[in-house]
Amino acid sequence: MTTPPLIVFTDLDGTLLDHETYDWSPAKPVLNDLAERGIPVILTSSKTAPEIAxxxxxxxxxxxxxxxxxxxxxxxxxxxxxxxxxPYFQLREVLNQVPDALRQHYCGFGDMDASGVAEATGLPLESAEKAALRAFSEPGVWTGTDEDRGxxxxxxxxxxxxxRDGGRFLTLGWGRMKSDAMAEVLAMYGQPPCIALGDAxxxxxMIQNATHGVIIPNPHRAPLSPLKGEAEGRVIREQLAGPEGWAHAVRDISRRYK
Incomplete structure (x- = not known):
């Protein structure tokens, strides 16, 4: 596999996708430019594979x-x-090995039908069906005490x-994060330099481990605390939100790579 001059790893919601409209059209000219230059863009999200596909x-x-x-x-x-x-079915098998006195307080997506996932997430039914098609991890709702949760x-x-607590859901998995998957993809392509963009x-x-990290501002959440790499400029904070900020940052950084 040919090593590209650069790889772009990007979060979706609030980063490449507008937080409210999910529009990504402001980034399209930059995406087209990257495609012409053979620079991979790796969508990196909490979404499931069917949603991302x-x-x-x-x-x-x-x-x-x-x-x-x-x-x-x-x-x-x-x-x-x-x-x-x-890996998801294996995860479900392990979950069901937990003692019943604790297991009964956890309702994962695999314990719900599509309408239950829709109700839990607020998604339309068709979107909930895709969100339920897990391959590696299991979000769920904890209804027991804090002591039992521990x-x-x-x-x-x-x-x-x-x-891992995500606020609304307690998500079970095999211990991997976005940065672990980013490292896997970089190895596949011969360890080229990379940009990583996100807002959450x-x-x-992922942002801290990239050659160039970009924090996209999200007016709907508190700003991220100072990150490793900001002091020396390896991690930057974009001023524009959503796909506009994404396009501005990626255009500027990618110009350094031929």
Whole structure:
């Protein structure tokens, strides 16, 4: 596989996609320029593979892999290409090994039908069906006490499963983050320099580990705390939000690479 001059890793919601409208058209000229130069753009999101696949095709990025479920897995390149769901089914098996007294307080997406996922997420039914097609991780709702929750998380950890609090959901997985998946993709392409862009706490490790990290401002959340690399300028804060800021930052940085 030929090593490209640069790779772009990008979060979706609030970064490449407008926070409110999900529009990405302001970034289209830059995406077209990157395509002409053979620079991969790797969509890197908490979304599932079926959710990302639709966006990846719309953005004409099917030639490149994508990172799904907050870095839990990498989906292969190709229109409609989806990852093997075996890690998810293995995760569900481990979840069901937790003692019933604790397991009963956790309702994962795999315990719900599509309408239940729609109700839990606020998504339309069709979108909820795609969100439920997990391949690597399991979001769910905890309904027990804080004490039991600590015991639940400890029981999972003893079985090799991590639990990460995302606010609305307690998400179970195999301990990977976006930065882990980014490292996997960089190895696939021969370790070229890279840009990583994001707006949220789950993007921090990815941004800090990139050659060039870009924090996209999100007026709907508190600004990220100062990150490693900002003092020396390796990580920058874009002034424009959403796809406008994305386009400005990527255009500026990518000009340094031929």
């Amino acid at each position: 639709e966006l990846r095709s719309a953005m004409a990025l099917d030639a490149w892999p994508a990172i799904c479920e907050n870095g839990a897995g990498v989906m292969p390149a190709g229109a409609g290409a989806l990852p093997d769901r075996a 015991a639940f998380v400890a029981a999972l950890a003893a079985l090799g499963v991590t639990a 706490p789950n993007d921090i490790e």
